Amino acid sequence: MIGEDGMNLRMLRALAICVGAVAMIAGSARAQDAPVKIGAVLSLSGPAAVFGIPERDAIQAIVAKMNSTTKGGRNFEISFYDDKSNPTEATRAVNQAINDKVVAIVGPSTGSGILAAGPIAQRLSTPLIGPAGTLAITDPKNEFYPWIFRAAPSDASDVRAILQDMAKGNAKKVGIFYQEDAYGKTGVDLAREVGPSLGLNVVETASAPYTATDLTAQATKLRNAGAQAVFLQISIAALGSSFVKAARQVGLSVPIYANAGLAQRSFAENVGNEVEGLRIVSIGNLPYDPTPGEAELAKMLEAAGKQPQGWGELTGSNALMAALGAIDKQKGKDITGASMRETLESLCDFDKFARGRVCYSAKDHDGWHEDALVITEVRNKQFRSVP
Template sequence: MKKFFTIAFLLCASYLFAEIKIGALLALTGPASILGLPEKQTLEMMVEEINKNGGINGQKINLIVYDTQSIDDEARKKFIRLVQKDEVKVVLGPTTSGESLAIKDLASQFKTPVISMASSDRIVNPINKYLFKVAPSDDHAVQTIYAYLSSNKKMKVALLTVQNGYGDSGRASLLKEAKNFGIEIVADEKYLDSDKDMTSHLSKIAAKKPDAIICWGVGPAPAIIAKNFMQLKINAQLVMSHGVASAKFIELAKDAANGIILPAGRMIVAEQLPANDKYKAILLSYIKDYESRYKTPVSTFGGHAYDAIQIVQQSLKMGGDDLASNIEKIKGYVGTYGTFNFSETDHNGLSKDAFVMVKIENMKWKLLK
């Protein structure tokens, strides 16, 4: 009888303390740290809320976060640790495109679903059964930019792209989509994340007299470009990628941020959305929760983490062990960046309407109509 009660107690204890291990690979240091920090804070906030409400299918989430330092090799090492040592069911992140591409083969090798928070189309094209992403694609961002420029008759465009996975993917989309909008690429320059001055790049570009200059990058470097652009008094429209859609960019660029336009998620202009916009209530709720907790402005990158954990939650609630197939079945999830409709042939699930064009005026975001 005593043995029976001991076994019963152990079974009960194992049920009571059952947990779901979820890993996260985030750039908490390095050039992409301004993206990784709001992702981490959002995940911690969301997991705390889910656990407070009973967890998922009665199990609490154990979130295990590792810093990739914005380095591809670190992402690979930490992924292997999450899967082999920590035995997580799913991995959220990495933060950047290069890191996400660096673990693409590992996701297949270990049959572990990954929900990347980066934007490169190459993350999900070609399709990898275990790799998904929640950030809109580069193609969608480029189409949004070019549609705006062409409607404003700015057809001569210069490119200035960072030399990494994110920049390479963006540059490929910029070159590919140009002909579809009648855009003429008059200059094609590249820079390094570590560059501290871009005046030589911008001087070469200015000599080509473009109507617009598109800078594609994340981290501190685009802010340097904005400052150099202002110093040189270049007569062109400066356009940034969605990689700078955070208050941190404005803080770094200061007055040089004013006048810049870029494609971004609706979050940074949520209050300016029409009352009937289907995303407005979700965005305002998330913004209130995040800003009241962390006393800092939200960024669209935290929104990627919000969408990723919500998608994981939906897939886990479906039951079974094949989470990748469960994610492919998710349809109509209204998130911070758009409405997600996944399938076996679409591991991003978003469309071009995930983006709006915004402008920085008086150090604040303004929705462009």
């Protein structure tokens, strides 16, 4: 397995021989001797590009490694589409990708985009493998549930892990700052649900849109509520940085914890001393304390001239490797969106770079759980894993 035991290049070569050399162009046929098409609908512009660009970079780096080490076999093709960090654009891009005859889609990058595009995936029978933690995307109550798979632990796992760490301290009264989207609101609901069992009481919440820069009012609101610790349900690094700076300016000098969305190099390195000691739950620690598998992915990125950023590369690679695992499992068959969905529901222990054991089933489209997570702490503008 590719993971904590390190990148096994022989297994990667074997997988690539099965799925073949990669062409970064669009195609059309689905016959056994024709390329299998995968779409990648990612936030390549807009606020969520902090995830979409690293997701794209990881996919391209893996593809480049496969091309350099294998020849021949079953071909597959990757085509990229920009959802522009906008749910409406995500539906447009998913529809375009399916019109281009892809059999599965990595993305969209955000939970809001996945929720918006889910009905398209259902109607056109093409699975989405979403690199997002937003709990609602794999809610079995959704009519489009059969067509959505997750490539990261859900917010339920993330929020529980970071609140458990928070509960080890002396704080009992918690303030929450969240971004105004599905990811932000879901995190607040989960914290209210999980907190009491850990002895934590949410005393106040405050929110802001992605583009907000002056967060003095929000920080003051949490300070005045008597928050003894603050939880950030934020995925936009600039928004998180602005809040932490505002908190220190208004005298909100309490411990700060954050969900996985802020596990980005840009967040750790572009803020001052006010963020020192902030704790974040993350799927691995690719930039600073990587496992052997994560380190191998980092080498691929560096070979492609990219600096590893963290969360995005791991979720992007997870989604791609799930798609390739499903293709590999269908040796000798014509592959369609329907066959990919069916195969994903029985996919378990496929090759990957991130930590943790992954198994999908008809009743579990999350696949990834708390064993893929690590608590990190910002020290000297780096994320350091907490024992």
